[in-house]
Amino acid sequence: xxxxxxxxxxxxxxxxxxxxxxxxxxxxxxxxxxxxQTMMRGLELLIYFNNNVPIDDxxxxxxxxxxxxPNASFSTLKIQPSEPRDSxxxxxxxxxxxxxxxxxxxxxGSRLTVL
Amino acid sequence: AQSVTxxxxxxxxxxxxxxxxxxNYSSSVPPYLFWYVQYPNQxxxxxxxxxxxxxxxxxxxxxxxEFKKSETSFHLTKPSAHMSDAAEYFCAVKNQAGxxxxxxxxxxxxxxx
Numbered sequence: 001x002x003x004x005x006x007x008x009x010x011x012x013x014x015x016x017x018x019x020x021x022x023x024x025x026x027x028x029x030x031x032x033x034x035x036x037q038t039m040m041r042g043l044e045l046l047i048y049f050n051n052n053v054p055i056d057d058x059x060x061x062x063x064x065x066x067x068x069x070p071n072a073s074f075s076t077l078k079i080q081p082s083e084p085r086d087s088x089x090x091x092x093x094x095x096x097x098x099x100x101x102x103x104x105x106x107x108x109g110s111r112l113t114v115l
Numbered sequence: 116a117q118s119v120t121x122x123x124x125x126x127x128x129x130x131x132x133x134x135x136x137x138x139n140y141s142s143s144v145p146p147y148l149f150w151y152v153q154y155p156n157q158x159x160x161x162x163x164x165x166x167x168x169x170x171x172x173x174x175x176x177x178x179x180x181e182f183k184k185s186e187t188s189f190h191l192t193k194p195s196a197h198m199s200d201a202a203e204y205f206c207a208v209k210n211q212a213g214x215x216x217x218x219x220x221x222x223x224x225x226x227x228x
Contacts, residue, residue: 004158031214033215035218042205042218042219042220042221043205043218043221045215045216045217048214048215050214055214056212056214056215091158091159093158093159102147102149102164102166102209102213102216103149103161103164104159104161104216106151106158106159106160107158108156108157108158109156109157109158
């Protein structure tokens with residue numbers, strides 16, 4: 001299994017630009033999570049999906065952030081317009097069927113720098 | 116609400132010394148607890164998990180953790196540190212809905228020779 005695949009691994013952009021981060025989950029996993037990691041706040045849960053449906057987006061910081069999961073194989077996290085304070089590492093994680101195990105499998109992250 | 120607190124943002128040990136990383140939790144329901152490790156420029160990897168079976172949980176790379184309900188703790192230990200253990204370690208608890216994980220702020224472990 002290829003694991004959770006995120007792209008791009010690194011993104012440097014200027015303030016005001018649109019940023020799109022992508023995630024391909026592990027095949028068969030029905031939960032998908034987006035986390036943001038910063039030095040100040042640690043790992044924050046932004047949003048998660050179950051069977052492609054957004055379940056809880058209470059962690060999304062502002063309307064500038066949006067996430068979609070059009071099918072079981074793909075999810076995007078978009079920031080428009082981006083700001084310097086959005087600089088962070090964004091992780092996608094997925095989980096297998098049912099609530100039993102609880103273990104999350106993480107991608108390698110997308111490091112975003114907004115100048 | 117569920118939460119975890121990791122005591123000490125940075126721990127330094129010598130190679131061969133005991134590793135002890137502290138985690139206390141708050142949970143309104145019987146908790147499911149996890150330890151994850153993050154190596155530089157990588158994602159998080161599961162070390163071990165507690166799911167209400169044995170209170171002493173053994174994980175990968177020689178790590179183990181003990182669940183103590185009376186102390187609301189889930190500390191991570193390893194008898195003898197190795198240079199390759201240098202990384203950031205995260206304690207996590209399942210949220211109340213049982214669907215997501217809530218992470219602590221992390222503890223950076225440094226190992227010196």
